[in-house]
Amino acid sequence: YYMWAFALLSVATIPFMGFATAIEMKTFLGADEGDDEKAGENSSGGILVETLLNIRTVSALTLEEQRHEDYVRALRNSDPYYVRTSIKSGMASGFSILIQQWTNALQFWWGGWLIFNYPNQFSFDDFLISMFALLFSLFALGASSVGATDRKEAEKSAGRIFYLLNRKSSIDPLSDEGKTFEKEA
Template identity: 55%
Template sequence: SDGGENSSGGIVVETLLNIRTVASLTIEKMRTDEYARCLRAETAGSLKTNLLKGMASGFGQFSQLWGMALMFWWGGWLLANHSDKFSFRDFMVSMFALMFALSGMAAATSGTVDKNKASAAADRIFTLIDRESAIDSLSDEGKKSL
Protein backbone atom coordinates (compact mmCIF):
# COMPACT_ATOMS: atom_id res chain seq x y z
CA SER A 1 0.00 0.00 0.00
CA ASP A 2 2.58 2.62 1.04
CA GLY A 3 5.62 0.79 -0.35
CA GLY A 4 6.92 -0.35 3.04
CA GLU A 5 7.86 -3.82 4.14
CA ASN A 6 4.19 -4.82 4.39
CA SER A 7 3.47 -3.80 0.80
CA SER A 8 3.24 -6.34 -2.00
CA GLY A 9 6.61 -5.18 -3.35
CA GLY A 10 8.22 -5.48 0.08
CA ILE A 11 6.92 -9.02 0.50
CA VAL A 12 8.23 -10.05 -2.93
CA VAL A 13 11.67 -8.53 -2.28
CA GLU A 14 11.98 -10.11 1.16
CA THR A 15 10.81 -13.50 -0.08
CA LEU A 16 13.13 -13.56 -3.08
CA LEU A 17 16.15 -12.36 -1.12
CA ASN A 18 15.54 -15.09 1.46
CA ILE A 19 14.25 -17.82 -0.83
CA ARG A 20 16.40 -20.56 0.74
CA THR A 21 14.95 -19.88 4.17
CA VAL A 22 11.41 -19.59 2.83
CA ALA A 23 11.79 -22.91 1.01
CA SER A 24 13.41 -24.69 3.96
CA LEU A 25 10.60 -23.56 6.28
CA THR A 26 8.00 -24.46 3.63
CA ILE A 27 6.23 -21.12 4.06
CA GLU A 28 5.73 -20.49 0.35
CA LYS A 29 1.94 -20.69 0.71
CA MET A 30 1.96 -18.25 3.64
CA ARG A 31 4.07 -15.73 1.69
CA THR A 32 1.82 -16.16 -1.37
CA ASP A 33 -1.26 -15.50 0.78
CA GLU A 34 0.35 -12.38 2.30
CA TYR A 35 1.22 -11.14 -1.18
CA ALA A 36 -2.34 -11.72 -2.45
CA ARG A 37 -3.78 -9.92 0.60
CA CYS A 38 -1.57 -6.89 -0.06
CA LEU A 39 -2.47 -6.87 -3.75
CA ARG A 40 -6.18 -6.85 -2.91
CA ALA A 41 -5.66 -3.92 -0.54
CA GLU A 42 -3.61 -1.98 -3.11
CA THR A 43 -6.01 -2.43 -6.04
CA ALA A 44 -8.99 -0.86 -4.27
CA GLY A 45 -8.35 2.63 -5.64
CA SER A 46 -5.99 1.84 -8.48
CA LEU A 47 -8.71 1.17 -11.08
CA LYS A 48 -10.02 4.73 -10.90
CA THR A 49 -6.50 6.17 -10.79
CA ASN A 50 -5.35 4.13 -13.78
CA LEU A 51 -8.49 5.03 -15.72
CA LEU A 52 -7.85 8.73 -15.10
CA LYS A 53 -4.19 8.37 -16.09
CA GLY A 54 -5.19 6.56 -19.28
CA MET A 55 -7.73 9.23 -20.14
CA ALA A 56 -5.17 11.99 -19.55
CA SER A 57 -2.63 10.20 -21.73
CA GLY A 58 -5.22 9.65 -24.45
CA PHE A 59 -6.26 13.30 -24.31
CA GLY A 60 -2.62 14.31 -24.68
CA GLN A 61 -2.22 12.11 -27.76
CA PHE A 62 -5.51 13.40 -29.18
CA SER A 63 -4.45 17.02 -28.66
CA GLN A 64 -1.09 16.46 -30.32
CA LEU A 65 -2.52 14.69 -33.37
CA TRP A 66 -5.42 17.13 -33.68
CA GLY A 67 -2.96 20.03 -33.57
CA MET A 68 -0.82 18.47 -36.30
CA ALA A 69 -3.90 17.83 -38.44
CA LEU A 70 -4.96 21.45 -37.99
CA MET A 71 -1.49 22.68 -38.99
CA PHE A 72 -1.51 20.55 -42.14
CA TRP A 73 -5.04 21.65 -43.03
CA TRP A 74 -4.24 25.32 -42.47
CA GLY A 75 -0.97 25.04 -44.41
CA GLY A 76 -2.76 23.35 -47.29
CA TRP A 77 -5.45 26.04 -47.29
CA LEU A 78 -2.81 28.79 -47.33
CA LEU A 79 -0.91 27.12 -50.17
CA ALA A 80 -4.09 26.59 -52.18
CA ASN A 81 -5.53 30.09 -51.67
CA HIS A 82 -2.42 32.27 -51.25
CA SER A 83 0.27 30.56 -53.32
CA ASP A 84 1.60 33.99 -54.33
CA LYS A 85 2.51 34.77 -50.67
CA PHE A 86 3.50 31.34 -49.32
CA SER A 87 5.55 28.53 -50.84
CA PHE A 88 5.71 24.89 -49.83
CA ARG A 89 9.19 25.58 -48.43
CA ASP A 90 7.77 28.34 -46.18
CA PHE A 91 5.12 25.93 -44.96
CA MET A 92 7.67 23.20 -44.16
CA VAL A 93 10.04 25.63 -42.39
CA SER A 94 7.25 26.92 -40.16
CA MET A 95 5.98 23.38 -39.45
CA PHE A 96 9.41 22.07 -38.46
CA ALA A 97 10.17 25.17 -36.37
CA LEU A 98 6.93 24.76 -34.45
CA MET A 99 7.29 20.99 -34.04
CA PHE A 100 10.90 21.21 -32.82
CA ALA A 101 10.02 24.04 -30.43
CA LEU A 102 7.15 22.03 -28.96
CA SER A 103 9.30 18.89 -28.73
CA GLY A 104 12.00 20.82 -26.88
CA MET A 105 9.45 22.31 -24.51
CA ALA A 106 7.93 18.88 -23.86
CA ALA A 107 11.36 17.37 -23.17
CA ALA A 108 12.22 20.22 -20.81
CA THR A 109 9.00 19.92 -18.82
CA SER A 110 8.99 16.11 -18.68
CA GLY A 111 11.86 16.17 -16.19
CA THR A 112 10.02 18.36 -13.72
CA VAL A 113 8.79 16.41 -10.73
CA ASP A 114 7.29 17.27 -7.41
CA LYS A 115 10.25 17.52 -5.01
CA ASN A 116 8.21 16.25 -2.05
CA LYS A 117 7.01 13.18 -3.96
CA ALA A 118 10.54 12.40 -5.16
CA SER A 119 11.90 12.74 -1.62
CA ALA A 120 9.16 10.49 -0.23
CA ALA A 121 9.88 7.87 -2.91
CA ALA A 122 13.60 7.93 -2.12
CA ASP A 123 12.83 7.56 1.60
CA ARG A 124 10.65 4.51 0.89
CA ILE A 125 13.41 2.91 -1.19
CA PHE A 126 16.07 3.48 1.46
CA THR A 127 13.71 2.22 4.17
CA LEU A 128 13.34 -1.05 2.27
CA ILE A 129 17.08 -1.31 1.66
CA ASP A 130 18.17 -0.45 5.22
CA ARG A 131 15.65 -2.49 7.20
CA GLU A 132 16.57 -5.74 8.91
CA SER A 133 14.61 -8.68 7.61
CA ALA A 134 13.01 -11.14 10.00
CA ILE A 135 14.52 -13.88 7.83
CA ASP A 136 18.34 -13.89 7.63
CA SER A 137 19.58 -16.24 4.93
CA LEU A 138 23.24 -15.51 5.79
CA SER A 139 22.93 -16.54 9.45
CA ASP A 140 24.62 -19.73 10.67
CA GLU A 141 21.79 -20.37 13.14
CA GLY A 142 19.05 -22.90 12.55
CA LYS A 143 18.81 -26.19 10.75
CA LYS A 144 20.37 -26.49 7.29
CA SER A 145 19.76 -29.21 4.77
CA LEU A 146 22.89 -30.30 2.96
Protein backbone atom coordinates (compact mmCIF):
# COMPACT_ATOMS: atom_id res chain seq x y z
CA TYR A 1 0.00 0.00 0.00
CA TYR A 2 1.60 3.20 -1.21
CA MET A 3 1.70 5.52 1.82
CA TRP A 4 -1.85 5.07 3.06
CA ALA A 5 -1.21 7.66 5.80
CA PHE A 6 -0.33 10.23 3.16
CA ALA A 7 -3.47 9.31 1.22
CA LEU A 8 -5.59 9.98 4.33
CA LEU A 9 -4.13 13.47 4.66
CA SER A 10 -4.62 14.09 0.95
CA VAL A 11 -8.26 13.04 1.07
CA ALA A 12 -8.76 15.29 4.11
CA THR A 13 -7.36 18.32 2.25
CA ILE A 14 -9.45 17.87 -0.91
CA PRO A 15 -12.36 20.03 0.38
CA PHE A 16 -9.95 22.88 1.14
CA MET A 17 -8.40 22.60 -2.32
CA GLY A 18 -11.87 22.55 -3.89
CA PHE A 19 -12.86 25.66 -1.94
CA ALA A 20 -9.65 27.44 -2.99
CA THR A 21 -10.15 26.47 -6.63
CA ALA A 22 -13.75 27.72 -6.54
CA ILE A 23 -12.56 31.08 -5.18
CA GLU A 24 -9.90 31.24 -7.86
CA MET A 25 -12.35 30.48 -10.67
CA LYS A 26 -14.83 33.03 -9.36
CA THR A 27 -12.06 35.62 -9.15
CA PHE A 28 -10.59 35.00 -12.59
CA LEU A 29 -13.74 34.21 -14.54
CA GLY A 30 -16.04 36.52 -12.58
CA ALA A 31 -19.47 35.92 -11.17
CA ASP A 32 -22.56 36.75 -13.18
CA GLU A 33 -24.43 39.47 -11.31
CA GLY A 34 -27.14 39.78 -13.93
CA ASP A 35 -26.34 43.38 -14.86
CA ASP A 36 -26.49 42.63 -18.57
CA GLU A 37 -29.85 44.34 -19.02
CA LYS A 38 -28.58 47.76 -18.02
CA ALA A 39 -25.16 47.42 -19.67
CA GLY A 40 -26.24 47.14 -23.29
CA GLU A 41 -24.52 48.93 -26.10
CA ASN A 42 -23.21 51.83 -23.98
CA SER A 43 -21.01 49.59 -21.87
CA SER A 44 -17.32 49.20 -22.62
CA GLY A 45 -17.95 45.64 -23.81
CA GLY A 46 -20.82 46.74 -26.06
CA ILE A 47 -18.73 49.48 -27.62
CA LEU A 48 -15.82 47.11 -28.11
CA VAL A 49 -17.97 44.41 -29.73
CA GLU A 50 -19.73 46.87 -32.00
CA THR A 51 -16.45 48.43 -33.08
CA LEU A 52 -14.79 45.10 -33.78
CA LEU A 53 -17.77 43.76 -35.70
CA ASN A 54 -17.82 46.85 -37.87
CA ILE A 55 -14.09 47.53 -38.01
CA ARG A 56 -14.07 48.18 -41.77
CA THR A 57 -16.72 50.87 -41.49
CA VAL A 58 -15.00 52.44 -38.48
CA SER A 59 -11.74 52.50 -40.40
CA ALA A 60 -13.31 53.78 -43.64
CA LEU A 61 -15.03 56.66 -41.85
CA THR A 62 -11.98 57.36 -39.64
CA LEU A 63 -14.00 56.90 -36.47
CA GLU A 64 -11.19 55.23 -34.54
CA GLU A 65 -10.55 58.23 -32.29
CA GLN A 66 -14.27 58.70 -31.51
CA ARG A 67 -14.74 55.00 -30.71
CA HIS A 68 -11.64 55.11 -28.51
CA GLU A 69 -13.03 58.12 -26.61
CA ASP A 70 -16.40 56.37 -26.23
CA TYR A 71 -14.63 53.28 -24.89
CA VAL A 72 -12.52 55.26 -22.40
CA ARG A 73 -15.62 57.14 -21.21
CA ALA A 74 -17.50 53.88 -20.74
CA LEU A 75 -14.58 52.41 -18.80
CA ARG A 76 -14.48 55.41 -16.47
CA ASN A 77 -18.22 55.20 -15.87
CA SER A 78 -18.33 51.42 -15.49
CA ASP A 79 -16.96 51.04 -11.96
CA PRO A 80 -16.40 54.13 -9.83
CA TYR A 81 -14.95 51.96 -7.04
CA TYR A 82 -12.41 50.14 -9.20
CA VAL A 83 -9.63 50.43 -6.58
CA ARG A 84 -11.76 48.76 -3.91
CA THR A 85 -12.91 46.12 -6.39
CA SER A 86 -9.33 45.45 -7.45
CA ILE A 87 -8.15 45.09 -3.85
CA LYS A 88 -10.97 42.65 -3.08
CA SER A 89 -10.18 40.65 -6.20
CA GLY A 90 -6.47 40.56 -5.38
CA MET A 91 -7.13 39.47 -1.80
CA ALA A 92 -9.48 36.70 -2.93
CA SER A 93 -6.96 35.48 -5.49
CA GLY A 94 -4.15 35.63 -2.93
CA PHE A 95 -6.23 33.77 -0.34
CA SER A 96 -6.99 31.06 -2.88
CA ILE A 97 -3.34 30.60 -3.76
CA LEU A 98 -2.42 30.70 -0.04
CA ILE A 99 -4.75 27.79 0.70
CA GLN A 100 -3.42 25.78 -2.24
CA GLN A 101 0.24 26.38 -1.40
CA TRP A 102 -0.20 25.68 2.32
CA THR A 103 -1.99 22.46 1.44
CA ASN A 104 0.92 21.47 -0.81
CA ALA A 105 3.39 22.40 1.94
CA LEU A 106 1.46 20.30 4.47
CA GLN A 107 1.45 17.33 2.12
CA PHE A 108 5.20 17.60 1.44
CA TRP A 109 5.92 17.98 5.16
CA TRP A 110 3.73 15.01 6.06
CA GLY A 111 5.26 12.86 3.31
CA GLY A 112 8.78 13.79 4.45
CA TRP A 113 7.92 13.11 8.07
CA LEU A 114 6.54 9.67 7.19
CA ILE A 115 9.62 8.79 5.10
CA PHE A 116 12.00 10.02 7.81
CA ASN A 117 10.27 8.32 10.76
CA TYR A 118 9.23 5.09 9.00
CA PRO A 119 12.04 4.36 6.49
CA ASN A 120 11.37 0.61 6.51
CA GLN A 121 7.68 1.03 5.80
CA PHE A 122 7.64 3.96 3.31
CA SER A 123 10.06 5.01 0.59
CA PHE A 124 10.52 8.12 -1.51
CA ASP A 125 9.15 6.25 -4.53
CA ASP A 126 5.99 5.46 -2.55
CA PHE A 127 5.63 9.15 -1.74
CA LEU A 128 6.05 10.16 -5.38
CA ILE A 129 3.54 7.58 -6.56
CA SER A 130 0.99 8.77 -3.98
CA MET A 131 1.60 12.44 -4.69
CA PHE A 132 1.37 12.10 -8.48
CA ALA A 133 -1.72 9.91 -8.23
CA LEU A 134 -3.38 12.66 -6.20
CA LEU A 135 -2.23 15.44 -8.53
CA PHE A 136 -3.33 13.67 -11.70
CA SER A 137 -6.66 12.78 -10.09
CA LEU A 138 -7.23 16.44 -9.24
CA PHE A 139 -6.24 17.49 -12.77
CA ALA A 140 -8.70 14.98 -14.25
CA LEU A 141 -11.44 16.12 -11.87
CA GLY A 142 -10.82 19.76 -12.78
CA ALA A 143 -10.77 19.02 -16.51
CA SER A 144 -13.98 17.00 -16.34
CA SER A 145 -15.81 19.67 -14.34
CA VAL A 146 -15.04 22.37 -16.90
CA GLY A 147 -17.88 21.19 -19.13
CA ALA A 148 -20.35 20.85 -16.28
CA THR A 149 -22.46 24.01 -16.26
CA ASP A 150 -25.59 25.12 -14.57
CA ARG A 151 -28.66 25.06 -16.81
CA LYS A 152 -29.74 28.58 -15.82
CA GLU A 153 -26.26 29.93 -16.54
CA ALA A 154 -26.29 28.27 -19.97
CA GLU A 155 -29.72 29.81 -20.73
CA LYS A 156 -28.50 33.25 -19.63
CA SER A 157 -25.43 32.90 -21.84
CA ALA A 158 -27.52 31.88 -24.82
CA GLY A 159 -29.82 34.85 -24.21
CA ARG A 160 -26.85 37.23 -24.18
CA ILE A 161 -25.56 35.78 -27.45
CA PHE A 162 -28.96 36.10 -29.12
CA TYR A 163 -29.26 39.67 -27.82
CA LEU A 164 -25.95 40.58 -29.47
CA LEU A 165 -26.90 38.87 -32.72
CA ASN A 166 -30.38 40.40 -32.99
CA ARG A 167 -29.69 44.02 -32.06
CA LYS A 168 -29.34 46.68 -34.73
CA SER A 169 -25.90 48.21 -34.87
CA SER A 170 -25.62 51.99 -34.89
CA ILE A 171 -22.94 51.64 -37.58
CA ASP A 172 -24.65 50.43 -40.75
CA PRO A 173 -22.33 50.03 -43.75
CA LEU A 174 -25.29 49.83 -46.17
CA SER A 175 -26.97 53.05 -45.00
CA ASP A 176 -26.97 56.21 -47.16
CA GLU A 177 -26.97 58.50 -44.10
CA GLY A 178 -23.88 60.14 -42.61
CA LYS A 179 -20.51 60.76 -44.21
CA THR A 180 -19.96 59.45 -47.71
CA PHE A 181 -17.08 59.56 -50.15
CA GLU A 182 -17.49 60.66 -53.72
CA LYS A 183 -16.62 58.04 -56.28
CA GLU A 184 -14.05 59.05 -58.84
CA ALA A 185 -14.83 58.17 -62.43
